[in-house]
Amino acid sequence: MIEEYVKQAINKHFNKDYIGAVIDFSKAIELSPKDFELYHLRGVSKYYLEEFDLAIIDFDKSIELDPDYDEAYYYRGNINYKLKNYQSAIKDYDKVLEIDPENAKVFFIRGLAKSFLMDLDGAKLDFKSAAALGLPEAIKILNNK
Numbered sequence: 549m550i551e552e553y554v555k556q557a558i559n560k561h562f563n564k565d566y567i568g569a570v571i572d573f574s575k576a577i578e579l580s581p582k583d584f585e586l587y588h589l590r591g592v593s594k595y596y597l598e599e600f601d602l603a604i605i606d607f608d609k610s611i612e613l614d615p616d617y618d619e620a621y622y623y624r625g626n627i628n629y630k631l632k633n634y635q636s637a638i639k640d641y642d643k644v645l646e647i648d649p650e651n652a653k654v655f656f657i658r659g660l661a662k663s664f665l666m667d668l669d670g671a672k673l674d675f676k677s678a679a680a681l682g683l684p685e686a687i688k689i690l691n692n693k
Contacts, residue, residue: 550579554586561593569593584613588620600627618647622654634661652681659686 557572573590580586591606604627610620625640641658644651659674678686 550576553579554589557589557593561589561596564596566593566597570597582613584610584617584620587613588617588623591620592623595623595627600631603627616647618644618651621647625654625657629657629661632664634664637661638665650681652678652683652686655681656683656686 553572553576557569557576560566560572561569570590570593573586573593577583577586577590587606587610591603591610594600594603594606604624607620607624607627610617611624614620621640621643625637625644628634628637628640638658638661641654641661644654645658648654655674655678659671659678662668662674663671672690675686675689679690
């Protein structure tokens with residue numbers, strides 16, 4: 549039964565029926581309340597609905613159940629970034645990079661957050677790390693400076 553809810557939820561999510569996905573992920577969570585990935589996936593659907601407060605609750609629960617699940621930190625960081633809570637976003641991105649130290653995209657986004665906080669040296673270091681990992685956007689920024 550749970551597999552069917554998850555399959556339906558993922559299908560709805562990819563068809564941009566985020567409300568339907570949230571409903572089906574919620575049903576799956578009722579059947580398996582300790583599954584950190586279900587909270588994460590429901591949080592992602594809420595993220596795309598721009599229900600950021602509710603998405604953060606799901607990402608927090610996912611992290612509580614599995615503190616090493618980097619995707620939950622990544623999405624929570626993205627929400628904080630969108631809400632211009634750059635310091636909180638940086639903390640989440642720090643955790644992602646602690647778990648996955650070769651994540652070029654996260655180095656880049658953390659660099660952007662640092663630049664908004666006027667930590668230009670820190671931003672440049674992150675852009676260099678992202679560029680060294682082959683991220684074209686970082687290479688472009690470094691070549692324009």
